[in-house]
Every structure is written in structure tokens, then in C-alpha cells.
Amino acid sequence: MNSFAENIFGEAPKASSGILVVDGQVDTRHGPILYLEDVSVSFDGFKALNDLSLYIDAGELRCLIGPNGAGKTTLMDVITGKTRPDMGSVFFGQTIDLLKMDEPEIAQAGICRKFQKPSIFDALTVFENLELALKADKRTWPTLFHRLSSTQYDRINHVIEVIGLMSCNQHRAGILSHGQKQWLEIGMLLMQEPKVMLVDEPIAGMTHQEVERTAELLLSLQGQHSIVVVEHDMEFVRSIASKVTVLHEGSVLTEGTMDEVQNDPRVIQVYLGG
Numbered sequence: 001m002n003s004f005a006e007n008i009f010g011e012a013p014k015a016s017s018g019i020l021v022v023d024g025q026v027d028t029r030h031g032p033i034l035y036l037e038d039v040s041v042s043f044d045g046f047k048a049l050n051d052l053s054l055y056i057d058a059g060e061l062r063c064l065i066g067p068n069g070a071g072k073t074t075l076m077d078v079i080t081g082k083t084r085p086d087m088g089s090v091f092f093g094q095t096i097d098l099l100k101m102d103e104p105e106i107a108q109a110g111i112c113r114k115f116q117k118p119s120i121f122d123a124l125t126v127f128e129n130l131e132l133a134l135k136a137d138k139r140t141w142p143t144l145f146h147r148l149s150s151t152q153y154d155r156i157n158h159v160i161e162v163i164g165l166m167s168c169n170q171h172r173a174g175i176l177s178h179g180q181k182q183w184l185e186i187g188m189l190l191m192q193e194p195k196v197m198l199v200d201e202p203i204a205g206m207t208h209q210e211v212e213r214t215a216e217l218l219l220s221l222q223g224q225h226s227i228v229v230v231e232h233d234m235e236f237v238r239s240i241a242s243k244v245t246v247l248h249e250g251s252v253l254t255e256g257t258m259d260e261v262q263n264d265p266r267v268i269q270v271y272l273g274g
């Protein structure tokens with residue numbers, strides 16, 4: 001394990017460029033945990049995001065839908081610091097200005113993202129993957145080459161339970177089913193105790209049973225984490241969402257319950273109209 005970890009984390013993380021966010025200090029006492037206001041992003045004059053405003057509450061599970069090209073991925077890129085908006089404000093809680101932070105600082109502050117392609121290590125077991133995720137957490141850097149404390153051990157086992165992989169915790173990740181790999185990836189994010197999780201198309205390629213299990217998993221995480229899910233499958237969105245935001249041409253078209261947005265003539269027009 002050590003040499004493997006050494007290969008990956010051969011260098012100690014550099015001191016960040018100034019803004020230090022101490023865990024637990026995101027201030028949501030007077031409002032949302034994510035606050036985007038009048039955000040615009042242009043690519044060669046084309047507005048991928050156009051004066052977009054979006055507010056996500058602490059502990060909320062929000063679904064984001066919209067036709068291809070609506071700006072969903074760009075929105076996640078802005079929140080995680082991958083793309084800089086031309087205009088607008090992006091705040092994490094009331095006090096943390098995400099536009100002043102780079103990608104690693106934003107991740108360290110507690111905003112993480114699950115991509116469609118899992119970044120798990122096939123040759124390691126489920127347990128070892130989670131162990132690695134724990135040790136990749138920069139706050140625990142000094143313990144990288146130490147044995148797991150009992151607290152850390154318990155935390156890994158707790159996450160294994162949350163993601164439903166108890167029966168295969170000693171299996172190599174490479175032999176897991178597609179759905180199990182996705183849950184392990186979510187587990188690896190959970191090891192970092194994120195405040196906000198951005199999840200892009202979590203059920204692509206899953207069996208019906210895996211889709212149901214994923215819905216249960218995401219529902220079980222709300223409350224402790226704020227989760228933003230981008231997904232095309234409307235049946236899945238209906239099964240998890242209390243509030244749905246519809247994006248269209250870089251702006252919020254409408255927000256509401258699944259029934260409200262599905263019956264909104266503008267939404268029907270966007271999805272069915274030419």
C-alpha cells in the first residue's frame with residue numbers, strides 16, 4: 001500500500017494561495033449553502049450560461065434537468081472552479097467567495113463532484129479504495145503512512161454500509177458491477193465528508209435494480225449533504241427530487257416539484273418544441 005500511495009501522493013500538497021477554509025466554517029445560518037447570482041459564461045461569444053441565478057439549501061437534494069446544451073455541465077464547472085464566469089457571484093454559504101478560490105481550494109472547502117467515469121482503482125479492494133480516499137484528504141495528510149486509527153477504520157466501515165457494499169468490502173474493485181463501481185465512487189467522495197456533492201448523470205448504464213438502489217442511496221445522503229444531481233431520466237428524477245430546476249439556454253427556465261415543472265407549458269415547449 002505504501003509504495004502505491006507514494007506513487008500517487010509522492011509530493012506533499014502545496015500550501016494554498018491564501019484563502020483557508022477551515023472545515024465546519026461554511027456559514028449557512030442566514031440562507032443557502034450555494035448561492036449563484038447573475039452568472040454568465042461565454043465561449044467565443046456564445047453564452048453557455050446567461051444571467052443564471054440558483055440557490056441550493058443546506059441538506060437539500062436538488063435535481064437539475066434541461067435539454068442538451070442547456071448549460072448543466074458548465075454550471076457544475078463554475079461551482080467547482082474549473083470554469084470562471086465572465087460575470088456574477090458564486091458563494092459557498094454567506095461568506096466564502098468561490099470566485100476567489102481555485103479548484104483544489106474549492107474541493108478542500110467541501111464541494112466535490114462525481115463524474116460519470118469512476119476513478120476507482122480496479123486492483124485495490126473496496127476497503128482499500130476508501131482508505132486511499134481517506135488518506136488523499138489533505139486534512140489528514142500527516143497520517144498518510146500511518147496505520148488507520150480506530151476512528152478512521154470505523155468511518156470506512158460506516159461508508160461501506162452507507163453505499164451497500166458490506167458483502168464485497170474485500171473484493172477487488174475491478175470485479176464489481178457497473179452500479180457497484182458507481183456507489184464505490186460515491187463512497188470515496190463521502191470519505192472526504194463533503195458539504196456539497198455534484199453528481200452528473202449517476203444512473204447512466206445501470207440496471208433497473210441498480211437505479212432503484214442509487215435513488216435510495218442519494219435520498220439517504222440528503223440532510224447531511226447538499227446534493228445536486230444532473231440527470232436525464234425523468235422517472236429517476238421523479239423518484240428522488242422534491243425540487244427540480246429546469247435549465248434552458250443557460251438560464252433557469254423554471255423550478256418546482258416534478259409535477260409542476262412537467263406541467264409547465266414552457267418546459268413542454270423546450271423538450272418537445274422544435
Ligand SMILES: Nc1ncnc2c1ncn2[C@@H]1O[C@H](COP(=O)(O)OP(=O)(O)O)[C@@H](O)[C@H]1O
Pocket residue numbers: 043044047048066067068069070071072073074075
Ligand atoms: N469549452 C467550451 N467551448 C465552447 N463551447 C462550449 C464549451 N463548453 C460548453 N460549450 C457550449 O456551451 C453550451 C452548454 O454546454 P453544457 O454546459 O455542456 O450543456 P449541458 O451539460 O446542459 O448539455 C453548449 O452549447 C456547448 O456546446
Ligand SMILES: [Mg+2]
Pocket residue numbers: 072073074
Ligand atoms: Mg452535460
